[in-house]
Each structure stands twice: as C-alpha cells, then as structure tokens.
Amino acid sequence: MDYGLSEEQQLFRDEMRKFAEQSLAPHYQEDDRTGEMSPSIRRECAAMGLLGLRIPDEYGGQDADAVAVGIAAEEMARANINAAYLVLSTALVTDILLAGCTVEQRERWLPGIADGSVYPTLALTEPGHGSDAANIELAARPTEDGWTLHGEKTSISLAHLADRAVVFARTGGPGARGVSAFYVGLDAPGLSIVRLRDVGNRAAGRCSLFFDGVPVRRDELVGTEGAGFVSVMQGFEYSRAIIGLMTLGTAAAALDDAMEYARTRETFGAPIGTRQGVAFPLVEYATYVAGARHLCYEALWRKDRGLDHTEAANMVKWWAPKIAVEAIHQALLTFGHGAWSDDNPQSQRLRDAMGFEIADGTAQIAKLVVARHLLGRPYAP
Ligand SMILES: Cc1cc2nc3c(=O)[nH]c(=O)nc-3n(C[C@H](O)[C@H](O)[C@H](O)COP(=O)(O)OP(=O)(O)OC[C@H]3O[C@@H](n4cnc5c(N)ncnc54)[C@H](O)[C@@H]3O)c2cc1C
Known part of the structure; x- marks a missing residue:
C-alpha cells in the first residue's frame, strides 16, 4: 500500500x-x-x-486525473469554499x-470551458423533484430542428454567472429512461433567471431558471435521447468525493x-489548549476529518483506475459534510464570544x-445508494 502523494501531486498541492x-x-x-463572487476569482x-x-x-485542458481535482478542490476550500465551487x-x-458528446461537440464546447x-453549471433540480430526479418534469417538446423547453429548474448553483448549463429534460415517457441532457446557452430566448436568497454559499449563489419555450x-x-439520467448519476458519484474534500478542507482550516x-x-x-475539555474535542474532530479524507481520496483513486467507486463516494457524501459541520461548530465554540461575530470566519x-449536506444529494439518498451495495438491492430501504 502507498498512502503518500507522488512528488508531482505534492508539488501541485503546494502550488494550490x-x-x-x-x-x-x-x-x-x-x-x-x-453576495457576489469577485470576478478576479x-x-x-x-x-x-x-x-x-x-x-x-x-481541447486546451490539463488532462488531470480525479485525484488532482480533489487536491485542487480541497486546497481551494481551505481558503474559500465558494471559489472551489x-x-x-x-x-x-x-x-x-x-x-x-461527439467529437464535433467536444471541439465546440470544451475549449471555452478550459479557457x-x-x-x-448543471440544472437538474426542480421545485417538485430533488432527490427523485428520475421524475423531473421540465418538458422537451419536439420541433423540426430540435426541441423547446418548458418548465422550471431551481436551486441551480452559480447560474447567474454561468454561460451554459447541462439541463435535464423529459423527452420521453415516465421515469429515468425518459430524461435527456442538453447543453443550453443561458442567454437563450425564453429563459429567465432569478437569484435566490441563501443561508450560506452566498458568493456562489443559487438561482431558479424559468423555461418558456426555450429552443x-x-x-x-x-x-442519446433518454441517456440523461444515467449520465448525471455517473457524474454525481465522482462529484460526491470532491464535495467531501471541499467540506473537509474548510473544516481543516477551522480546526x-x-x-x-x-x-x-x-x-x-494557562493557555486553553492545556485543558482537556478544549484540546480533546479538537483532536477528535481532527481524527474524523483525517479518516473521511482518506475515504474521499480512495473514491477518486478508484475512479482513476476504472474501479467501482460508488460505495466510497456515497459513504463520504453523507459522512464528510456532517463531520465538517460538526468540526467547524466545535472550532467556533473554541473561540468563545470571539467567533460570535462576522469578523471571525467560523460562522461563515x-x-x-x-x-x-444537501447539494448533490442529501445524506439519506447517499445512504440509500450505499445500502443497495452493502445489503443488495432487494434488501435495501
Ligand atoms: C447549496 C446547494 C447547491 C445546490 N446546487 C444545485 C445545482 O447546482 N444543480 C441542481 O440541479 N441542484 C442543486 N441543488 C439541489 C440539490 O441537489 C437538492 O436540494 C437535493 O438533491 C435534495 O432535493 P430536495 O431539496 O428537493 O429535497 P427532497 O428530495 O424534497 O427531500 C426532502 C428531505 O426528505 C429526505 N428524503 C427524500 N426522499 C427520501 C427517501 N426516499 N428516503 C429518506 N429520506 C428521503 C431528504 O433527504 C431531505 O431531507 C443544490 C442544493 C443546495 C442546498
């Protein structure tokens, strides 16, 4: 076994x-x-x-593996979790x-993202459907040269800053097989975007998107038509480990x-650190953070090797944000009244x-996925 980063990965971490x-x-x-992300970011x-x-x-990118994305997201989140978004x-x-996508679509779409x-951004959630994404209702009605989109998406991160979104819409019958994915320009006619007022992640922000016959x-x-649901679920397995590292990076900074x-x-x-009541909770959370972090990197390492990473990625989707929130809470309490002010970053x-804990799938949904792996589908909730 090798728990270390390669020299190249360590250099990348230092640079990040x-x-x-x-x-x-x-x-x-x-x-x-x-409530706005600085454009320089x-x-x-x-x-x-x-x-x-x-x-x-x-196509102008870095061709990096999933572990490198995890390193970047974790280090960015130590300083600014919204930038890591x-x-x-x-x-x-x-x-x-x-x-x-096809080779022609890659040539058309990827260089712009890279530079x-x-x-x-990604637009899946609707007012009536979050966890049960297979039942989304945004309608794609066929036209001569494509479709028009009708309905609403909500809770879409950074949509007010985004230029395009992968939008999931219903092209077919009920359930997952009727869902297709479209890469839609957010300046398209018939599309309006309304910003939401959020508890946190305010610099990233979320929006509702209203589709009124968007071509x-x-x-x-x-x-292909009907392949949208499978594609987003495969992507989510990977992003769940990245989210885990983002929250753990923030927690590490708090600790x-x-x-x-x-x-x-x-x-x-005497320094408060000399009291067990102060030091030991911090030690306990540092331990949990270290454990969850290993599991996040295992999920990404498995993805890079083409191994099944569903179980590890979903384990960390419920565990890492929960541990992070608890660790940050403890870190906040360590400051006494000093952290009960916006001047101290702990509350943010x-x-x-x-x-x-909600974005990209809640703890319950992640546990459902893990239960299907551990118990077997017929015996899982
Ligand atoms: C900060 C943030 C950023 C987000 N960014 C995006 C984005 O960029 N794009 C996007 O498409 N979406 C985004 N979302 C939406 C997010 O993916 C959904 O909120 C999430 O999937 C949960 O859906 P829901 O909110 O509709 O909750 P619901 O599905 O209505 O669930 C409500 C509650 O019931 C529980 N629950 C539901 N079903 C079950 C079940 N079968 N068993 C047990 N418990 C269950 C859930 O865990 C939850 O606690 C974001 C959300 C947040 C908070």
Whole structure:
C-alpha cells in the first residue's frame, strides 16, 4: 500500500495552497457580505488551468486525473469554499460532456470551458423533484430542428454567472429512461433567471431558471435521447468525493484556527489548549476529518483506475459534510464570544459547509445508494 502523494501531486498541492492563500482567501468573507463572487476569482482560476482540469489537452485542458481535482478542490476550500465551487462544477460538467458528446461537440464546447470564457453549471433540480430526479418534469417538446423547453429548474448553483448549463429534460415517457441532457446557452430566448436568497454559499449563489419555450437544437443534445439520467448519476458519484474534500478542507482550516487560538488564549493563568475539555474535542474532530479524507481520496483513486467507486463516494457524501459541520461548530465554540461575530470566519464556514449536506444529494439518498451495495438491492430501504 502507498498512502503518500507522488512528488508531482505534492508539488501541485503546494502550488494550490499558495494560490488559494494569496488569491482566494482575501475574498472569502468580503464576497459573503456582498453576495457576489469577485470576478478576479474566475479569471485567475482560468489562468491557472483550474477550470479545464478534466479536459483533454487537445481541447486546451490539463488532462488531470480525479485525484488532482480533489487536491485542487480541497486546497481551494481551505481558503474559500465558494471559489472551489468553480472547480467542482466545471469538472462535473466536463465529465458528463466527455461521457456523452461527439467529437464535433467536444471541439465546440470544451475549449471555452478550459479557457474560462464559458462557465457551465448543471440544472437538474426542480421545485417538485430533488432527490427523485428520475421524475423531473421540465418538458422537451419536439420541433423540426430540435426541441423547446418548458418548465422550471431551481436551486441551480452559480447560474447567474454561468454561460451554459447541462439541463435535464423529459423527452420521453415516465421515469429515468425518459430524461435527456442538453447543453443550453443561458442567454437563450425564453429563459429567465432569478437569484435566490441563501443561508450560506452566498458568493456562489443559487438561482431558479424559468423555461418558456426555450429552443434547443438537435446538436445541443448530450449523448442519446433518454441517456440523461444515467449520465448525471455517473457524474454525481465522482462529484460526491470532491464535495467531501471541499467540506473537509474548510473544516481543516477551522480546526487550524481553533488550535492556534487554543495556544494563545489564556484563562485562569494557562493557555486553553492545556485543558482537556478544549484540546480533546479538537483532536477528535481532527481524527474524523483525517479518516473521511482518506475515504474521499480512495473514491477518486478508484475512479482513476476504472474501479467501482460508488460505495466510497456515497459513504463520504453523507459522512464528510456532517463531520465538517460538526468540526467547524466545535472550532467556533473554541473561540468563545470571539467567533460570535462576522469578523471571525467560523460562522461563515459553518453556513457554507452545511449547504453541502444537501447539494448533490442529501445524506439519506447517499445512504440509500450505499445500502443497495452493502445489503443488495432487494434488501435495501
Ligand atoms: C447549496 C446547494 C447547491 C445546490 N446546487 C444545485 C445545482 O447546482 N444543480 C441542481 O440541479 N441542484 C442543486 N441543488 C439541489 C440539490 O441537489 C437538492 O436540494 C437535493 O438533491 C435534495 O432535493 P430536495 O431539496 O428537493 O429535497 P427532497 O428530495 O424534497 O427531500 C426532502 C428531505 O426528505 C429526505 N428524503 C427524500 N426522499 C427520501 C427517501 N426516499 N428516503 C429518506 N429520506 C428521503 C431528504 O433527504 C431531505 O431531507 C443544490 C442544493 C443546495 C442546498
């Protein structure tokens, strides 16, 4: 067994940590207050090649493996989990496009994502259907040269900043086999976008999308008709491990800050870190974070080797954000009144990490998937 990163991976981690501390951390709290992501973040991420990590080099990308995406997302999230969203979303959309699109579509779509000129998001959730995504209702009605889209998507991250979205719509009958994926320009006629007011992840933000006869061409269909649901579910397995690392990166930063405070804050004549009641909970959460982190990287390592990673990725989808939220909560308490203010980042970290307990599938849905693997489908809930 080899638990270490290769020299190349370690260099990449070091580079990412430096970039995140210099270019992303300064915007973390400021962007939460304004509710807008600083435009320099997208620009600098594009310049670093981070938006094209999964894109093959012939289309201007980095051709990076899944572990590299995990390293980037984790290090970015230590400094600014909302900036890491850009890597999550571009990597997820890229994998869905690569799995389904033709060579001609790759040539048309991938270079723009890689150079940062086209930011993509993913539009699956609807007001009536989140967990049961196989039953989405957004209708794709056939026309002479394609379809028109009718209905509503909601809870779509970064849609107000995005240029395109992979939109899932019903082209066929009921259930998963009637769902197709389209790569839709978000400036299309008949499409309006309304921003939501959120508890956390405010710099990334979510939107509702209203489709009133939005035209999509036949060559904007991703893969074949009826293959949309399978493509998104395969992508989600991978993104669930990336989300795990994002939340754990944020938790690690929260614990680091709490430990530094425990060394310097004195009560009753001694640093608070010398009290077991302060030190041991931090140690316990550092242990949980380390354990969950290993499982995230195992899922990505398995993906890179073409091995089944469904079980590991879904285990960390329920576990990592939960551990992260609890660890950040404990880190917040370590500061006493000092963290009960927006000036201290702990409360924002808590709000931001909590969103990932829901995004991309809740804990219950992840556990359902794991139960089907462990118990076998006929015996699972
Ligand atoms: C920060 C954030 C970002 C998001 N970004 C995106 C995005 O970019 N694109 C996108 O398409 N969507 C996005 N979403 C939506 C997200 O994927 C859905 O919210 C999620 O899948 C859950 O769906 P729902 O909210 O409709 O909850 P529901 O499906 O209505 O579930 C409600 C509750 O019931 C539980 N539940 C449901 N079914 C079962 C069951 N069978 N067994 C046990 N419990 C069950 C759930 O766990 C949950 O607690 C985002 C959400 C958040 C919070």
